[in-house]
Structures are given as C-alpha cells and as structure tokens.
Amino acid sequence: MLTDELKDTIREAYNALMESKQLTPRWGQRQMIAEIANTLARIPGPGEGPVKEPAVCVIEAGTGTGKTIAYAVTAIPMALALDKRLIVATATIALQEQFIHKDLPDIKHHSGLEFSYALAKGRRRYVCLSKLDRLLAEGQGETSMLALYPEDVSAASPVEAMPVYHGMIDALGRGQWDGDRDNWPDTIAEEVWYPVTTDHAQCTGRRCPNISQCSFFKARDELQNADIIVTNHDLTLADLALGGGAILSPPEDSIYIFDEGHHLPDKALAHFSSFCRLHTTTAWVQDSKKALAQGAPLLGQLDSLERLLQKLPAEMDETVASLQNAEQLVARLFEGVDPEGQRDDPQLRFEHGVVPENLQRVAQSLASQFQNLVGALSRMEAVLEDALDDDFSGLDKSEIETWHINLGGMLGRAEGALALWQAYAEGGEAATPPVARWITMLTGDGQYGFDLRSSPVLAEEILTENLWQRAAGVIITSATITALNSFERFILHSGSPRDANYKQVASPFDYANAVFSVPQLDSEPGDAQAHTAAIVDRLPQLLDPAEGALVLFSSRRQMLDVYQGVAGGMADRILMQGDYSKQEILRRHRERIDAGKGSVIFGLASFAEGVDLPGDYCRHVVIAKIPFAVPDSPLEAALAEWVESQGRNPFMEISVPDAALRLVQAAGRLLRTETDTGRVTLLDRRIISKRYGRAILDSLPPFRRELA
Known part of the structure; x- marks a missing residue:
C-alpha cells in the first residue's frame, strides 16, 4: 500500500530533514528510500487481499550512505499508515542507545513526522525488586533463594554486594533511579548484578506484589503505545524464540528493521542452540x-x-x-x-x-x-x-x-x-x-x-519459521552483506526468500582518494613462520612514524610474534589488543593522535568491524593476510563437511565468500568520511597469485590499486 499521499509524506519528510539540518541529499539515500517504500508497499492495507510477495528487503548500503535517515523517513510513515509497529533492532546496545537518544529525536525534530518511540530491553537489564528486598532482608546470612548462576558468573561476597544493594533500594525510593542497569551511575560487576535481576522463567509477572513498582513492567507498558520500538538483535530473537509477542508486538503486527543485519544469521544460531x-x-x-x-x-x-x-x-x-x-x-x-x-x-x-x-x-x-x-x-x-x-x-x-x-x-x-x-x-x-x-x-x-x-549450522529454518513467514515486513541493511558481489552467502546463511528485494547501494565516498596496495613479499601465509618474518621485516618500512594506523591480524599467535619482532623500534607507538580493553585502546590511540604523535593499533577480528577512526586517527590499514575463518570452529567445520558431502566445494562456496566479506569489512576501517584519504596494505600475495584471490580482489571497493 503506497498511495500518492504516502509518497508525498515520505518525500516531504526527507526534504525537510535535509533542509533543516543543512545536509546534502545523497543519491544512495534516495535509492534506499525507493527500495524500502516499494518493498513495504507489498504489505496489504486494511481490507486488501493476502500478501502476494514477501515484504522483505535486503539492502547493502556502503559506508557514508546515511542508512538511518533513509530507512527512518520511509518506514515510519508507512508503518503508521499500515497500523503496524516499527521495530528497529541494532546489533549492539551502544547503537541502540545512539538511535533512541540521538537519531530519533533528531529525525522527529527536523522531519515534521509525528511519532512516539520507546526503548525495549530484556528483564536482565532491570532490577527485580522482589529479589532485592529478599537479599536485603536476609542481609549477610544464608539466603532462601537458590544461587542459579550461569556458568561464567560466580557469587559476589556480601561485603562487596550489600553496599550496592542498599544504594539501589535507596535510589529507587528517592526516585533517583529507574531500575535500569544502564542508568546506574557506576559500573556494576556481573556477580553483584545477577542475583538481583530475573528472567522470564523466574518472574511471577502480574502476581508479583511489587508489580506496580516493577522497573521492567513499567518499561514494557510504555511499549504498548509506542509507534516505534528500539531494541537489539538479541532481544528481538529472544522474543521470536518465545513465540513472538512476549515482549515486543507480535510479528504479524510488526515491521522489523535489522540494522547491521549481516549479524542476524549468527545471532539466530546462538539463540536456538543448546x-x-x-x-x-x-x-x-x-x-x-x-x-x-x-x-x-x-x-x-x-x-x-x-x-x-x-x-x-x-x-x-x-x-x-x-x-x-x-x-x-x-x-x-x-x-x-x-x-x-x-x-x-x-x-x-x-x-x-x-x-x-x-x-x-x-x-x-x-x-x-x-x-x-x-x-x-x-x-x-x-x-x-x-x-x-x-x-x-x-x-x-x-x-x-x-x-x-x-x-x-x-x-x-x-x-x-x-x-x-x-x-x-x-x-x-x-x-x-x-x-x-x-x-x-x-x-x-x-x-x-x-x-x-x-x-544448527544454518539459520534458514529458524528464521523462515519465526521471521520471514510471520513478520508483516522485514528490512535488512548493513554496509557489508554481499560477498563476491553476490547476496548468495546471506541467502544461504539466513534463508531469506529468493523473491525478496535485494539491492546494493554504493557508498558516496571517492575511493580514488585511497590506495589498495599489495607489496612484493618472499612468502605466503601457508608458511606461517616465514610469513611472520616477512611482516616483521616489512612493517616498520610501511608505517609512517607520525601517522595513525591499524594493523589487523587473523591469529593471536601471529600478532604476538610480530609484536615481539618489531617492538625494539616501535614498542612506544603500539597499542595491542589484550593489553587493555578495546575502548581503552581506542581512547589512548585518539589521545596520542590529538597530541600530534604517531600511534599504531594491533588488533584481531573485533577491530576489523565497527571501529570508527576517521581522518588522522587512521591513515593506514595494514591487513596481515586474507581473513579466512579459524579452522577449529565446529560450526564452520560442520557446514563445510555438509557442503562437501553433496559433491560441492566448501572452500569456494563457504571459505572464500566469508573471507571476502571479512576483507571488505577490514578495508572499510580506512575511509570513514567523504574527505578521508589513506592506504590499505594487504600482506598476502594470494590475492594476486590465486584464482580465488582475483575474485576477492574484484569484490573490494574501487580503490586505486598498487599491485607489485
């Protein structure tokens, strides 16, 4: 259902937002708006017949497209017109917080759209007043509640926990805290928090004597009247695993947007594993x-x-x-x-x-x-x-x-x-x-x-049964969904309908401002010791001592060995994953660059995605080797085994597309704004010497190439 009036509403909201914020309209945003609108138009309006095509859109929008604005100004008015709840699920709590506290208020203020929104979190993010009352009443004596801790959480000592619990009950009584863990002024250790929170199985729900003061139910009640619910992938999948409608609105009454949607298949497997x-x-x-x-x-x-x-x-x-x-x-x-x-x-x-x-x-x-x-x-x-x-x-x-x-x-x-x-x-x-x-x-x-x-090794059956066949509409978007310029990898892992709408939207960045380089090396990663020695020899020559750089490794062993090899001349500039938290490494790195010094981050896979170091913070990304999956992953091995049993080639069907996707993500750490410049260096000659390497090379953004 896409009436002329609805088209005008979307167009006017986008133009008002661009004009009010003095932004330049982007072709990629207009493409996204059109694809999402045409997809959601498949949802029948009141009195219309059944769905003829799945209202599912999988859209890869390159870095800098402005995905949030594009899907918001389109999906919000369409969800309102169709009388559906819009559920926006992000991959992380940090992105969720940004969307609810910054992006949505900004869009509402500047676009002229009228809508309400609320943040949805699971029970484990809220204090359970019944449990808190009991622990305080029993003090430091033996508790009447069983210590049902997960495997990775141990019990806190009363000396550590009780002062925090007294502070919590006092803050609740004074109205200075809403019971949300994320709104507590200090960091709460997991072993202190876990005993005073609950899950679906332990909650007595509306029978609880503290229901009127319950932080979780207060927050959930706010969801009932919200036009938009902002949450994360984990809670959305947890709700679907419970049958849908347990925390969020039922799938049939919901339009889902999965931002950073390339994570969805892996998240689904985690929720439906045992x-x-x-x-x-x-x-x-x-x-x-x-x-x-x-x-x-x-x-x-x-x-x-x-x-x-x-x-x-x-x-x-x-x-x-x-x-x-x-x-x-x-x-x-x-x-x-x-x-x-x-x-x-x-x-x-x-x-x-x-x-x-x-x-x-x-x-x-x-x-x-x-x-x-x-x-x-x-x-x-x-x-x-x-x-x-x-x-x-x-x-x-x-x-x-x-x-x-x-x-x-x-x-x-x-x-x-x-x-x-x-x-x-x-x-x-x-x-x-x-x-x-x-x-x-x-x-x-x-x-x-x-x-x-x-x-399960693939999420096809899980997502088909719980999402694709039930939801009113689904939008999947991310900067990296395709592999080798194809959506086949995502379709295999997620089971998304083949007659869904698949679209690639190019980044507005000028990749001619950056170089993709593969220098001459005497060894390939197949000989791990020789390849590490070659990196140790070449890396000090590659890195400008005054620049910000990111060096990415596929194995911790190689990262440590390279660090040992170059530490004599570079140790004062290297920040290595494992020495500090990820946030602390990024903070120290930015601090050094701001002070006019050079800084180099040595990182693994977690630094190859979701790290934003614009401008001088990162002028050079060095990638040690094509990031093939770790061979001891049971899921990867089981999937490869199954593909091979069917007479197919698991290396070409699974390993190469996965590695291509990871390489695109790693290279994407370089250009973060339209004015960024720099260099990506891959220390792996297989991208030139092997037939599969050429396929991976051709899937990269259109950098200027320097292939020795």
Whole structure:
C-alpha cells in the first residue's frame, strides 16, 4: 500500500530533514528510500487481499550512505499508515542507545513526522525488586533463594554486594533511579548484578506484589503505545524464540528493521542452540534436591505437591547417576583425542552431527529424565501460581513467592538441559543441513569438566519459521552483506526468500582518494613462520612514524610474534589488543593522535568491524593476510563437511565468500568520511597469485590499486 499521499509524506519528510539540518541529499539515500517504500508497499492495507510477495528487503548500503535517515523517513510513515509497529533492532546496545537518544529525536525534530518511540530491553537489564528486598532482608546470612548462576558468573561476597544493594533500594525510593542497569551511575560487576535481576522463567509477572513498582513492567507498558520500538538483535530473537509477542508486538503486527543485519544469521544460531556443562549440571541437580527437601514442610501443605515431593528425590538421584555416567563416557571418548595443535580446550566434533550410539543411548535416558523433571517443576510452579492468587490459602505469600522464583529458575535450567539432551538423543542420523554437535574439554582457568553443545549450522529454518513467514515486513541493511558481489552467502546463511528485494547501494565516498596496495613479499601465509618474518621485516618500512594506523591480524599467535619482532623500534607507538580493553585502546590511540604523535593499533577480528577512526586517527590499514575463518570452529567445520558431502566445494562456496566479506569489512576501517584519504596494505600475495584471490580482489571497493 503506497498511495500518492504516502509518497508525498515520505518525500516531504526527507526534504525537510535535509533542509533543516543543512545536509546534502545523497543519491544512495534516495535509492534506499525507493527500495524500502516499494518493498513495504507489498504489505496489504486494511481490507486488501493476502500478501502476494514477501515484504522483505535486503539492502547493502556502503559506508557514508546515511542508512538511518533513509530507512527512518520511509518506514515510519508507512508503518503508521499500515497500523503496524516499527521495530528497529541494532546489533549492539551502544547503537541502540545512539538511535533512541540521538537519531530519533533528531529525525522527529527536523522531519515534521509525528511519532512516539520507546526503548525495549530484556528483564536482565532491570532490577527485580522482589529479589532485592529478599537479599536485603536476609542481609549477610544464608539466603532462601537458590544461587542459579550461569556458568561464567560466580557469587559476589556480601561485603562487596550489600553496599550496592542498599544504594539501589535507596535510589529507587528517592526516585533517583529507574531500575535500569544502564542508568546506574557506576559500573556494576556481573556477580553483584545477577542475583538481583530475573528472567522470564523466574518472574511471577502480574502476581508479583511489587508489580506496580516493577522497573521492567513499567518499561514494557510504555511499549504498548509506542509507534516505534528500539531494541537489539538479541532481544528481538529472544522474543521470536518465545513465540513472538512476549515482549515486543507480535510479528504479524510488526515491521522489523535489522540494522547491521549481516549479524542476524549468527545471532539466530546462538539463540536456538543448546548447551549443557556436565559437572555443574550434576551439582545443580544435587543442590536442587537438597533445596526441595528444605522447602518440603511449606510446599507439602499445598494440594497435590506432597506426592511430587516424595517422588522427586529418587528421580533426581537417577538423573545425577545418568549425568555421572555421561561424564565417564565422554571422558573415554576424549582418551583418543590428541590435544596437540588444538586450542587450549580440546574439542571433539561429531562428523555430520551423528552422535555415537553409546552416548546417544545415555542422551535418550537423560532426555526422558529431564522431561520428567521439567513436567514436575511445571506442575509445582502452576500450583504456586494458584496459591499466589488465593487470598485465603493461609500460607505466607512471601515464602510462596520466594519458592515460585526458585522453581522458575530450576525450571528454566532444566529446560535448557532437556533441549541439549533431546538434540543428542536425536543425533543418530545426519540431517540436511546437519545439526552441529560437539564437546569441549575444559582445561584452563581452574575450570573442569565437559561442555556439550548443539546448534544448527544454518539459520534458514529458524528464521523462515519465526521471521520471514510471520513478520508483516522485514528490512535488512548493513554496509557489508554481499560477498563476491553476490547476496548468495546471506541467502544461504539466513534463508531469506529468493523473491525478496535485494539491492546494493554504493557508498558516496571517492575511493580514488585511497590506495589498495599489495607489496612484493618472499612468502605466503601457508608458511606461517616465514610469513611472520616477512611482516616483521616489512612493517616498520610501511608505517609512517607520525601517522595513525591499524594493523589487523587473523591469529593471536601471529600478532604476538610480530609484536615481539618489531617492538625494539616501535614498542612506544603500539597499542595491542589484550593489553587493555578495546575502548581503552581506542581512547589512548585518539589521545596520542590529538597530541600530534604517531600511534599504531594491533588488533584481531573485533577491530576489523565497527571501529570508527576517521581522518588522522587512521591513515593506514595494514591487513596481515586474507581473513579466512579459524579452522577449529565446529560450526564452520560442520557446514563445510555438509557442503562437501553433496559433491560441492566448501572452500569456494563457504571459505572464500566469508573471507571476502571479512576483507571488505577490514578495508572499510580506512575511509570513514567523504574527505578521508589513506592506504590499505594487504600482506598476502594470494590475492594476486590465486584464482580465488582475483575474485576477492574484484569484490573490494574501487580503490586505486598498487599491485607489485
């Protein structure tokens, strides 16, 4: 539905914004506006027939296009006209904050468009007043709430945590804090924050006595009337995983914009994967059994719980025995694994996702046992919910609520373990495409045990079922979506409809202002030692001592070796990833450049994307080698294995497009504004000497080339 009136609204909003902010209209923005408008026009208006084509647009817009303005001035009036909620999902919380606090107010002020907007965050970003009250009431004594910490979070000491909790309750009472972690004036350590926040499983919702003061529900209520919801990929996918409409509006009533949308397939895989750490899961089941025994005198007073409480201990003992059996079996599987040449924590990946028969049998048993545990905990939770609603039960509501929180946490963890064991129980035949299944042996940092994981290797089925076929409309945009000048890689990984609208919009930057250079080297990365020696020899000659530069490596080992090799003459100018946080490295780098000094950042993949160093902050990007994926990634290996099993070439279909995309992202660190100049140097002759290298070279922006 794209009426002449709607076209005029979009055109007038864009022109008003350009004129008011004294900006020059960009051809790329006009292209984006047209493509997005034509795509969303596929959404039926009130009284119109069913959708004939998917209202999905995948649009790669080069750096400097001004994507935010283009999609906002188009999608906002169209969503309002179609009576749909606009959900803008960014890849990071930092981008989300910028959009809600800077971009949207700016667009609203200058465009003449009238709309409301709200920020959506998950429960874990807000304090749970019920948990905070209990922890403060119990003080430094033993808490009645179970310590259901994730694997990577440990408990804080009362001496560390209690002063923070007292400060929180005081600030809430004075109206000086809204319960949002991001609005607390100081950094809160994860081990301090985790006990006073909650998740979907533990929250009692509208039954909670603190519901009227609940920070999360206050924030969520604001979403109900907002025209635009700003959030991030993780929360959007979490909502879709819960069926849609749990936190955000239902997909059928929503138009989604995924900014930095090239991250979407990987984010989706992370949300729909499963995980179980054997050692800590065993300990958790044992702790839960003890906790239920302690709660039996109270819980046994509720109808139908007494029999459950009598049966559960024996069932949990059986589950513990099965987990211990699984751990012994996994340990035997690792007896034949040679950790030499592997990462610090050895991995065992099952070819084509097929689990050995003996482990599959154990998994079937554990899946059945965790299914029974989930069923029992679900029934108990339902009884407690009824008790919270019953004003005449005669039981202490505070104690009932505490146990509802405890049982919700137990249930959430049991459901996570169940998903993993079901995935392993089904792992007897190769699926198409396969599910990757692998085990990691933990050997470092005082950790012990085995991590079992399962994940789809492609997000096609996940996103088709939860997003592409359900959403009213979807816009995917990023500066880097294509690989080798094709959308095929994104289609493969995301399953986006082939009859969607795919468009490339060129950057307004003049790439003739920059040089892409491949100097003569005596070695290629295949000989790692010789290639590192060549970089050590060449790098001091390449880098201007007075300039800002970024040197990007594909492996930490090579980065450290090169640093050792050049440190004698350059150490005072190098800031290396790992020595400080990313933010601190960037701060120090800018500080040095502002002081008129030279500065060089040595970084890995996280510095090859999302780093903005305009002008003098970065005049030279040096890339050690074509950034092929790390070969020990279980997902990459499982996908390559599947492609090869079909008689196709995984190197050309997977590795080369992935590397081309990463190289474009790395080279994109150079030109950040229309006036930037500089040089990109690739120290990898394969881009000239290999046939696939030429394909990668031709996918780069049109820099001036100097190929020795």
